[in-house]
Amino acid sequence: xxxxxxxxxxxxxxxxxxxxxxxxxxxxxxxxxxxxxxxxxxxxxxxxxxxxxxxxxxxxxxxxxxxxxxxxxxxxxxxxxxxxxxxxxxxxxxxxxxxxxxxxxxxxxxxxxxxxxxxxxxxxxxxxxxxxxxxxxxxxxxxxxxxxxxxxxxxxxxxxxxxxxxxxxxxxxxxxxxxxxxxxxxxxxxxxxxxxxxxxxxxxxxxxxxxxxxxxxxxxxxxxxxxxxxxxxxxxxxxxxxxxxxxxxxxxxxxxxxxxxxxxxxxxxxxxxxxxxxxxxxxxxxxxxxxxxxxxx
Numbered sequence: 001x002x003x004x005x006x007x008x009x010x011x012x013x014x015x016x017x018x019x020x021x022x023x024x025x026x027x028x029x030x031x032x033x034x035x036x037x038x039x040x041x042x043x044x045x046x047x048x049x050x051x052x053x054x055x056x057x058x059x060x061x062x063x064x065x066x067x068x069x070x071x072x073x074x075x076x077x078x079x080x081x082x083x084x085x086x087x088x089x090x091x092x093x094x095x096x097x098x099x100x101x102x103x104x105x106x107x108x109x110x111x112x113x114x115x116x117x118x119x120x121x122x123x124x125x126x127x128x129x130x131x132x133x134x135x136x137x138x139x140x141x142x143x144x145x146x147x148x149x150x151x152x153x154x155x156x157x158x159x160x161x162x163x164x165x166x167x168x169x170x171x172x173x174x175x176x177x178x179x180x181x182x183x184x185x186x187x188x189x190x191x192x193x194x195x196x197x198x199x200x201x202x203x204x205x206x207x208x209x210x211x212x213x214x215x216x217x218x219x220x221x222x223x224x225x226x227x228x229x230x231x232x233x234x235x236x237x238x239x240x241x242x243x244x245x246x247x248x249x250x251x252x253x254x255x256x257x258x259x260x261x262x263x264x265x266x267x268x269x270x271x272x273x274x275x276x277x278x279x280x281x282x283x284x285x286x287x288x289x290x291x292x293x294x295x296x297x
């Protein structure tokens with residue numbers, strides 16, 4: 001990320017967080033009532049809440065984070081009511097300001113070690129796969145391949161769920177029950193990843209591709225939202241087994257920086273658990289047919 005781009009990123013991130021915070025929510029008297037000329041807090045109000053001078057905060061919001069101490073960054077994060085992902089993003093932007101051009105994060109692996117594939121294959125009753133922060137799907141178990149059968153295959157590169165969400169909107173909308181939430185989550189997680197890996201050329205290319213080809217992505221990217229990829233609930237409509245309401249857990253792999261192991265589960269006795277069992281049976285049948293076809297061939 002070039003210095004100019006970084007200053008713009010800082011400016012847009014801080015101003016967007018300031019714009020969403022009302023004086024009432026920040027615990028300030030709302031002077032001026034409906035005559036306020038800015039949406040959200042004024043810069044001077046953020047400065048008061050953070051305990052810094054107005055001039056200093058203005059320089060920060062214009063991209064000048066290089067000299068900001070961790071204490072000042074903490075104070076600004078508290079003043080703007082940043083959540084964990086937003087605070088992490090702010091600190092990363094500050095670190096990039098202090099060391100332009102580096103240090104560079106180790107590039108995530110593009111293939112998965114055989115031992116990790118064995119781990120995935122050992123998980124037989126839940127969809128499990130490994131992806132990177134760009135949403136490239138690098139390895140799957142049988143049930144995950146069956147679950148994400150709607151993802152288009154591309155021999156030139158790994159399947160990518162961000163491309164599926166934004167560039168195959170009709171298929172993605174039919175697959176993800178909460179599609180409107182998903183599009184916001186994907187953009188927010190990609191922006192957090194961009195803060196972690198600003199020199200990842202493939203990530204820059206992906207963001208550029210989505211920005212060029214998808215208006216919904218451009219709109220979500222412009223919000224400056226950032227979000228962690230950890231746990232939650234996914235509601236899917238699979239073309240073979242129907243509705244699946246699944247619990248999601250994503251875990252970073254310490255031995256493979258940048259890679260995530262994601263597992264979908266369902267409580268025993270629920271319709272979703274029955275659906276996963278049916279999906280496993282269907283997947284096994286598909287594999288038997290494929291093996292038979294190869295044998296005959």
